Every structure is written in C-alpha cells, then in structure tokens.
Amino acid sequence: MAVYTHVSDEALDQLLEEYSIGELLSCKGIAEGVENSNFLLHTSEGFFILTLYEKRVNEDDLPFFIGLMQHLADKGYVSPRPIENKTGHALTEVAGRPAAIIEFLDGRSVARPTPDHCALLGESLAHMHQTASDFHIMRPNGLGMGAWRPLFEAALRDDARGMIRESEKQEIESALNLLEGNWPSNLPQGVIHADLFPDNIFFLKNRVSGVIDYYFACNDYLAYDIAVCLNAWCFENDGSFNITKARKLLSAYGKVRLIEKSELDALPLLCQGAAVRFYLTRLYDWINQVEGALVKPKSPEEYLKKIRFHRDVKTVQDYGL
Amino acid sequence: MAVYTHVSDEALDQLLEEYSIGELLSCKGIAEGVENSNFLLHTSEGFFILTLYEKRVNEDDLPFFIGLMQHLADKGYVSPRPIENKTGHALTEVAGRPAAIIEFLDGRSVARPTPDHCALLGESLAHMHQTASDFHIMRPNGLGMGAWRPLFEAALRDDARGMIRESEKQEIESALNLLEGNWPSNLPQGVIHADLFPDNIFFLKNRVSGVIDYYFACNDYLAYDIAVCLNAWCFENDGSFNITKARKLLSAYGKVRLIEKSELDALPLLCQGAAVRFYLTRLYDWINQVEGALVKPKSPEEYLKKIRFHRDVKTVQDYGL
Numbered sequence: 001m002a003v004y005t006h007v008s009d010e011a012l013d014q015l016l017e018e019y020s021i022g023e024l025l026s027c028k029g030i031a032e033g034v035e036n037s038n039f040l041l042h043t044s045e046g047f048f049i050l051t052l053y054e055k056r057v058n059e060d061d062l063p064f065f066i067g068l069m070q071h072l073a074d075k076g077y078v079s080p081r082p083i084e085n086k087t088g089h090a091l092t093e094v095a096g097r098p099a100a101i102i103e104f105l106d107g108r109s110v111a112r113p114t115p116d117h118c119a120l121l122g123e124s125l126a127h128m129h130q131t132a133s134d135f136h137i138m139r140p141n142g143l144g145m146g147a148w149r150p151l152f153e154a155a156l157r158d159d160a161r162g163m164i165r166e167s168e169k170q171e172i173e174s175a176l177n178l179l180e181g182n183w184p185s186n187l188p189q190g191v192i193h194a195d196l197f198p199d200n201i202f203f204l205k206n207r208v209s210g211v212i213d214y215y216f217a218c219n220d221y222l223a224y225d226i227a228v229c230l231n232a233w234c235f236e237n238d239g240s241f242n243i244t245k246a247r248k249l250l251s252a253y254g255k256v257r258l259i260e261k262s263e264l265d266a267l268p269l270l271c272q273g274a275a276v277r278f279y280l281t282r283l284y285d286w287i288n289q290v291e292g293a294l295v296k297p298k299s300p301e302e303y304l305k306k307i308r309f310h311r312d313v314k315t316v317q318d319y320g321l
Numbered sequence: 322m323a324v325y326t327h328v329s330d331e332a333l334d335q336l337l338e339e340y341s342i343g344e345l346l347s348c349k350g351i352a353e354g355v356e357n358s359n360f361l362l363h364t365s366e367g368f369f370i371l372t373l374y375e376k377r378v379n380e381d382d383l384p385f386f387i388g389l390m391q392h393l394a395d396k397g398y399v400s401p402r403p404i405e406n407k408t409g410h411a412l413t414e415v416a417g418r419p420a421a422i423i424e425f426l427d428g429r430s431v432a433r434p435t436p437d438h439c440a441l442l443g444e445s446l447a448h449m450h451q452t453a454s455d456f457h458i459m460r461p462n463g464l465g466m467g468a469w470r471p472l473f474e475a476a477l478r479d480d481a482r483g484m485i486r487e488s489e490k491q492e493i494e495s496a497l498n499l500l501e502g503n504w505p506s507n508l509p510q511g512v513i514h515a516d517l518f519p520d521n522i523f524f525l526k527n528r529v530s531g532v533i534d535y536y537f538a539c540n541d542y543l544a545y546d547i548a549v550c551l552n553a554w555c556f557e558n559d560g561s562f563n564i565t566k567a568r569k570l571l572s573a574y575g576k577v578r579l580i581e582k583s584e585l586d587a588l589p590l591l592c593q594g595a596a597v598r599f600y601l602t603r604l605y606d607w608i609n610q611v612e613g614a615l616v617k618p619k620s621p622e623e624y625l626k627k628i629r630f631h632r633d634v635k636t637v638q639d640y641g642l
Binding site for chain 2: 003006009010012024025026027028029031032040042047064104105106107108110112202204
C-alpha cells in the first residue's frame with residue numbers, strides 16, 4: 001500500500017490545468033503498488049490513476065515505461081494508456097516527482113489463480129510479446145543474469161546479523177555457477193514484462209481486462225518472461241508445483257506465439273534463473289529491511305524452494321508439456 | 322492510510338450478491354481513514370466505498386453511526402448514504418468484520434482552509450445539527466468531559482519513558498480542575514459530529530459536497546461541536562489563532578441556527594475542553610505508540626498550545642464575535 005508523497009490542492013489544480021481531462025471532482029490515495037504513490041482521480045470526464053514515481057524508479061527509464069504502455073495501448077493490448085497533456089507529453093511532474101496520469105482499467109486480480117487463469121495469462125503474455133515486438137526504445141534488464149552475482153555479494157556483505165545460513169550460501173553459489181556456465185546465448189529476444197505476478201493482471205468476465213505495472217519491463221529472452229510466470233503462477237501455497245497450471249500456461253502461450261525448441265530446452269534453466277532473481281531481490285530487501293517501514297519485505301524462503309524444484313527438473317515434460 | 326483486512330475474491334463476490342448495486346468491476350484499497358479499512362468499489366451501477374470496521378470501532382455503536390448517516394442523507398444533508406442490501410440492512414459482515422457499502426461522494430478536503438472554507442463549514446455544521454435533531458438513537462459521548470481525567474490518569478500510568486514533563490502535568494491537572502468545576506450543565510444538546518476536522522469535509526465548486534466519518538458522533542452540547550471546529554480549523558500552522566476564520570465560522574453557523582447567549586458565554590470553556598480532549602487522546606496514542614505501526618501518532622504538543630490559548634480567552638469577542 002503506497003502513498004509516499006503528499007500532493008497539495010494547488011499542485012493538483014495546476015496538474016489538471018495541463019490536461020484536457022475535465023474538471024477534478026475527487027482525488028483519493030490508493031493502496032496499490034509498492035514502488036510508487038498512486039491516486040485515483042475522478043474528473044468530469046471519468047476516472048484516472050495518477051502515479052508519482054518515487055526514488056526506486058530511475059527517471060531515465062520513464063520514457064521506456066510510458067512509451068511501452070502507449071505503444072501497447074495504441075495497438076489494442078490491455079495496457080492502461082498514459083494520458084497525454086495539452087503539449088502532447090504523457091510524463092509530467094507533481095510535487096517534485098516525475099508523474100503520469102494513466103487510464104483507469106476495470107477488473108480484479110486474483111489471489112489464487114486457477115488453471116483457467118493461467119491459460120488466460122499465457123495467451124495474454126504471448127500477445128504482449130508480439131505487440132511489443134516493434135517497440136523502438138531499448139532497455140537492458142538491470143536484474144538479468146549478469147546482475148545476480150553482484151546482488152548476492154551485496155546481500156552477503158550487508159548480512160550483519162547472519163540471516164543467511166551457510167548451506168543456503170553454498171546452494172546459491174552453485175546455482176550461480178550453473179547459470180553462468182550454461183546460460184543460453186541465442187534465444188528469441190524482445191520486450192518482456194519481467195514482473196508479471198498475479199497482482200499485475202486484472203480479470204473481468206473470464207478474460208484479461210488489464211496488464212499493469214511495467215516498471216521492470218526490459219529487453220531480454222521472451223522465454224525468460226514465461227519462466228518468471230511459471231514461478232509466480234504455478235506453485236501452490238504449500239510449495240508444490242501445479243503441473244496442470246503450467247501446462248495450461250505454456251500451451252495457451254504456444255497457440256499465440258510458437259515456443260521454439262531451443263526455448264523449451266532452456267526452460268528449466270531459465271526457470272531456475274528466474275527463481276534465483278526473485279530469491280536474491282527478496283533476500284536483499286529482507287536483509288536491508290528498515291524498522292517501521294510501510295511495506296514489510298517478503299521472505300526469500302519461498303523462492304529458495306522454487307530454485308530447488310527447477311534444479312531437479314530434467315526436461316520441459318516436467319512442466320506438463 | 323488504511324487497509325488492515327484483506328478481502329478475498331470469494332468474499333467480495335458473496336458480498337455483491339447481497340446487494341442490488343450491479344456487477345463488481347473493480348475493487349481498490351484506498352488510503353483513507355485511520356480506524357477502518359476502506360475500498361473503492363466500481364460496479365456496473367457506479368462507484369461505492371466499502372468500509373470494514375476494525376477493532377477500534379465498537380460494534381454496538383454501528384447502528385447509531387449507520388443510522389445517523391441514513392437519517393442525514395434521507396433528509397438531504399451531504400452525508401454519504403449507506404446502501405441497503407436486498408434484505409433492507411445497511412450493515413453486513415465481510416471477512417469476519419462488520420462492514421457497510423456507502424455512497425461515493427465527490428469533492429476534495431482542503432489541507433489549508435481559507436476563511437471562506439470556515440464559513441462553509443460553519444453553515445454545514447449548523448445544518449447537520451438541525452437535520453439530526455430528530456434522529457432517534459442516542460449515543461453518549463465516550464470522550465466527553467467525564468472521560469478526560471481517567472484518560473489522563475491512564476496516560477500517566479503508561480508513561481514508562483517519562484514523556485510527559487512535570488510542568489505539563491500540572492497544567493493539565495489545573496485545566497481538568499477548572500473544566501470539572503465550571504462545565505456548563507444546561508446548554509442545547511443534540512447529535513454532534515465531534516471530529517469535524519478538515520479531512521472530513523469535501524468541497525466542490527465553492528460548496529460543501531460531503532461530510533464524512535461519523536465514527537465519533539454522539540449526543541452532547543451542540544456548542545461543543547463548534548468548539549471542536551474552532552480548534553481544528555482556526556489555528557495556523559505556527560500556532561496562531563486566526564480570528565477572521567473564527568468569525569466567519571461562528572457567524573455562518575449563527576445564520577442557520579442561532580447560537581444562544583448561554584452557549585456564547587460557555588464557548589471559551591468548551592474550546593478549552595475540546596482542546597483538552599484532543600490533547601489527551603493524542604497524548605495517550607503518543608505514549609502507547611506501537612513500533613512499526615502503519616499510522617504514526619500525531620504529537621499532542623499542538624493541542625497543549627491550544628489549551629493555553631483558550632485559557633487566556635476572556636469572552637467570545639476574542640473569537641471575533
């Protein structure tokens with residue numbers, strides 16, 4: 001839940017002057033997103049989301065994020081559309097922060113996705129990959145494979161209280177060695193969402209009505225995005241892997257964009273890599289948690305179990321294909 | 322900012338079944354209110370607020386609060402209307418908590434009220450007092466004058482870290498003696514809001530569009546409600562009293578409901594009492610603050626200064642009348 005920055009009445013009035021979205025009737029902070037401050041605006045023309053980008057988002061990346069959302073929305077994908085102001089810009093400044101007003105999308109995210117939700121996700125992810133294929137800005141993946149070892153070393157360095165067990169260190173060390181030694185070098189690339197967890201997809205009447213939160217989007221292997229989703233959508237709360245959900249996700253994706261043999265072969269390694277990525281960022285936030293912070297960091301433990309699962313996977317058949 | 326209780330998809334679907342407000346399209350937690358969890362619902366019929374009453378609200382008081390809002394809305398006052406479900410009840414249960422779906426009202430609260438806002442407030446407060454005069458449920462003021470000494474003693478008892486200065490103790494002690502010895506016994510009574518701070522009033526196009534948050538409302542002296550507002554609306558950030566704002570508030574109120582001479586005479590004491598009430602609840606929360614809590618308690622210091630100001634007021638002329 002996130003409203004980090006207070007926006008004064010004057011700043012709001014000034015903001016609305018910049019846009020042609022009618023008169024402001026109401027503005028409420030909403031408990032959505034972890035990185036940014038979000039407000040629901042009601043104007044005489046409808047409802048909108050005002051996002052203020054806080055310090056965890058690099059300002060230089062905003063043209064990529066906003067441009068990607070515009071590109072996707074222009075081509076009919078279910079991304080919320082950033083609204084352009086009177087001078088044709090979708091990026092502005094409010095209360096000293098970069099900010100954007102974005103279309104309000106209906107729909108609800110699901111806390112416990114069913115196999116059918118996983119199929120809808122797979123289909124929508126493939127559509128996103130296709131729709132973004134001609135997006136012209138590039139953004140390297142700042143949390144891609146090359147970033148994992150430095151992140152692990154930073155976590156070890158900051159672990160003053162000894163929260164990382166010795167056996168865990170060795171496990172991650174050998175996972176990193178394996179990943180670095182075997183990471184594929186020639187898979188289909190493109191724009192990936194890179195953070196497509198269940199809370200970033202809205203469903204309405206058995207279809208996907210919105211895909212939000214593009215603030216980790218970047219260029220990387222498309223199959224790596226599938227691997228992120230297999231991790232985020234196909235494990236049960238007790239840690240078990242739901243092969244039915246994985247099969248639904250993969251086959252629905254494959255009906256829209258054919259998954260190549262090289263991608264299928266690499267999938268177990270990509271899944272292990274994606275699990276390492278979320279394990280490491282959670283570990284880092286866990287170790288560096290601030291007393292009394294608004295957002296309690298998630299335990300990395302869940303992703304340690306996922307690393308182990310994928311380590312034991314031999315072929316893509318273990319994912320239901 | 323407050324979303325204390327998670328509401329599952331199933332619970333939401335079940336809730337909407339109880340009501341005739343269309344199909345649920347979206348539900349977002351909103352950062353509004355300190356005591357309760359609030360969600361913005363979008364349905365095929367419009368926007369609504371879902372409030373889950375958390376443990377600081379006594380369940381037995383809910384028929385008073387909900388009934389009062391219904392009564393005010395029925396009679397055309399700008400209170401949000403609690404929506405009745407198919408069985409004619411406005412109070413229900415969600416995720417094990419008492420809950421209500423309430424009308425969404427447009428408008429914005431102002432962080433820095435102008436004298437004109439104070440006039441609009443005064444007029445609206447008087448209308449509320451008149452409109453609620455035939456409301457049939459009674460609720461004694463649990464934070465009225467009789468509650469102040471026990472609250473002070475509880476704060477002293479809990480003050481393990483010695484946060485209350487000796488001189489401050491003596492000041493409060495003598496204020497309590499003065500208030501208890503001189504509290505008026507025969508002023509016009511009725512239903513009061515008792516917490517009408519600027520964040521509880523919405524303005525739109527130079528009028529009051531909403532008065533919300535009736536969860537301290539009770540039966541007490543009507544002029545005590547005016548005293549709460551003089552404290553909450555007429556002091557500047559630097560602690561100075563803005564007599565122009567006070568004059569505007571009082572004269573606008575008086576044009577709707579005549580303020581009797583006995584009420585005017587008692588006003589300095591009522592104002593001092595209201596300042597003591599907010600000083601004490603803030604002091605109590607300050608002393609008993611929970612490490613890492615979502616809501617940081619407000620310092621009582623601001624209200625100590627207000628107690629001193631009213632202590633030196635001789636007559637109601639000092640409030641601009």
